[in-house]
Amino acid sequence: MSYVDEVMQRIVEKNPGEAEFHQAAKEVLESIRPVIEAKEDFYRKEALLERITEPERQLKFRVPWVDDKGQVQVNTGYRVQFNSAIGPYKGGLRLHPSVNTSIIKFLGFEQIFKNSLTGLPIGGGKGGSDFDPKGKSDREVMAFCQSFMTELHKYIGANTDVPAGDIGTGAREIGYMYGQYKRLTGLYEGVLTGKGLTYGGSLVRTEATGYGLLYLTDEMLKMNGQDIAGKTISVSGSGNVAIYAMEKAYQLGAKPVTCSDSTGWVYDPEGIDLAAVKEIKEVKRARLTEYKNYRPNAEYHEGKGVWTVKVDIALPCATQNELDLEDAKTLVANGVMAVAEGANMPSTLEATEYFQKHGVLFAPAKAANAGGVATSALEMSQNSERLSWTFEEVDAKLKDIMVNICHNMADAAKRYGFEGDYVKGANIAGFEKVAEAMIAQGVC
Ligand code: NDP
Numbered sequence: 001m002s003y004v005d006e007v008m009q010r011i012v013e014k015n016p017g018e019a020e021f022h023q024a025a026k027e028v029l030e031s032i033r034p035v036i037e038a039k040e041d042f043y044r045k046e047a048l049l050e051r052i053t054e055p056e057r058q059l060k061f062r063v064p065w066v067d068d069k070g071q072v073q074v075n076t077g078y079r080v081q082f083n084s085a086i087g088p089y090k091g092g093l094r095l096h097p098s099v100n101t102s103i104i105k106f107l108g109f110e111q112i113f114k115n116s117l118t119g120l121p122i123g124g125g126k127g128g129s130d131f132d133p134k135g136k137s138d139r140e141v142m143a144f145c146q147s148f149m150t151e152l153h154k155y156i157g158a159n160t161d162v163p164a165g166d167i168g169t170g171a172r173e174i175g176y177m178y179g180q181y182k183r184l185t186g187l188y189e190g191v192l193t194g195k196g197l198t199y200g201g202s203l204v205r206t207e208a209t210g211y212g213l214l215y216l217t218d219e220m221l222k223m224n225g226q227d228i229a230g231k232t233i234s235v236s237g238s239g240n241v242a243i244y245a246m247e248k249a250y251q252l253g254a255k256p257v258t259c260s261d262s263t264g265w266v267y268d269p270e271g272i273d274l275a276a277v278k279e280i281k282e283v284k285r286a287r288l289t290e291y292k293n294y295r296p297n298a299e300y301h302e303g304k305g306v307w308t309v310k311v312d313i314a315l316p317c318a319t320q321n322e323l324d325l326e327d328a329k330t331l332v333a334n335g336v337m338a339v340a341e342g343a344n345m346p347s348t349l350e351a352t353e354y355f356q357k358h359g360v361l362f363a364p365a366k367a368a369n370a371g372g373v374a375t376s377a378l379e380m381s382q383n384s385e386r387l388s389w390t391f392e393e394v395d396a397k398l399k400d401i402m403v404n405i406c407h408n409m410a411d412a413a414k415r416y417g418f419e420g421d422y423v424k425g426a427n428i429a430g431f432e433k434v435a436e437a438m439i440a441q442g443v444c
């Protein structure tokens with residue numbers, strides 16, 4: 001059996017029931033197969049694939065807190081420190097009831113290659129909890145965050161592991177966690193990113209993932225002789241990534257016509273009213289059902305459905321496996337020309353293959369959404385030098401990074417004879433740097 005197949009089989013056996021982790025590992029291992037097979041004996045002897053798919057450390061801990069009724073609640077906290085070959089562990093904290101070991105491991109594994117693609121010195125990690133911030137009071141969220149950090153602070157630091165936001169973790173949660181870290185350690189350091197601007201945050205970090213997604217999409221279209229201006233876009237989600245993806249889409253002359261949350265979705269043929277979505281989601285923390293109050297002529301539907309709308313470009317920005325084979329078939333039948341993933345692993349493997357077989361330009365998550373973590377790394381740089389850069393400076397760096405990622409993924413695919421296969425290209429380019437660093441550092 002080939003080394004890649006052998007390791008894939010071992011991953012499934014050693015990590016039973018971890019479907020999301022298997023899926024993420026399979027995509028990466030299949031993509032880098034040509035790199036491994038070119039030097040199979042060498043990689044096998046180094047056990048490089050066994051090492052890179054085994055987290056350096058996995059933490060799982062109890063998070064007790066008291067709700068507004070005086071009832072004690074218990075959640076599970078996670079931090080997977082996956083790979084530190086090229087820098088301190090870096091990656092977000094997801095707060096969502098679905099969080100489990102498999103989800104945190106898939107996210108941490110993806111983060112290794114994404115962070116490598118940014119060209120910045122950051123390793124891969126991820127964490128979170130099955131705590132659901134939805135419907136909780138600010139005091140309850142603070143109680144949870146303080147308890148979560150009371151355990152987590154022992155394992156993180158500005159030079160060891162730097163968490164950030166993800167689903168359910170925004171500026172409010174990062175603030176509460178930062179305060180608790182500072183209180184417990186006495187350190188005022190860049191241990192978290194996505195901080196508020198008054199205490200070490202970076203301009204553009206809030207917008208970075210969505211803006212970066214559009215910078216990369218724009219460049220991918222240009223590389224293929226197309227222009228983003230005038231295109232219609234379907235977006236899923238209405239959180240941090242979705243909102244700033246829509247904002248940059250408008251700035252580039254495109255028109256987003258859909259967005260969604262876990263209860264329903266909106267189709268607004270005139271273009272999504274971004275100010276309304278910001279108010280509903282960022283200020284009121286409410287449901288998209290309210291969108292009708294702002295735009296009576298827009299359609300609101302319960303459940304799932306953004307991928308049924310005819311558009312030129314689809315940007316999944318909600319969660320993993322939200323776009324399956326049936327959705328891909330509908331999008332292709334409706335003439336979609338490009339898909340770029342704002343969320344992590346939003347397309348199933350079958351959907352991804354279908355897009356690629358049907359000539360759709362497809363930018364995988366680890367390239368397309370790397371702008372968030374890249375700007376987090378820029379926040380770390382500013383914290384280290386105790387200076388803050390202007391909006392224009394950070395935005396220009398972000399754009400540069402996304403354009404570079406776009407060309408690197410295209411070039412790596414071409415080098416191995418898979419021109420236009422950006423999934424292979426992104427995985428290969430991300431892998432090469434980490435593998436070289438791991439080998440140079442010996443058996444560790
Ligand atoms: P937010 O919590 O701000 O928003 C998430 C959005 O997705 C909400 O609209 C939410 O709806 C929806 N959503 C989440 N889970 C589900 C689900 N199971 N089913 C349906 N809808 C769901 O998170 P972000 O915008 O930060 O993250 C979105 C995606 O982008 C995630 O995959 C994340 O890992 C990825 N990402 C985020 C980065 C960042 O910097 N924030 C960087 C790179 C990637 P509802 O509110 O109803 O739950």
Ligand code: 2IT
Nearest residue numbers: 091092164166372373376
């Ligand atoms: O998935 C991701 O890249 C993030 N949630 C952002 C991580 C970070 O450290 O900014």
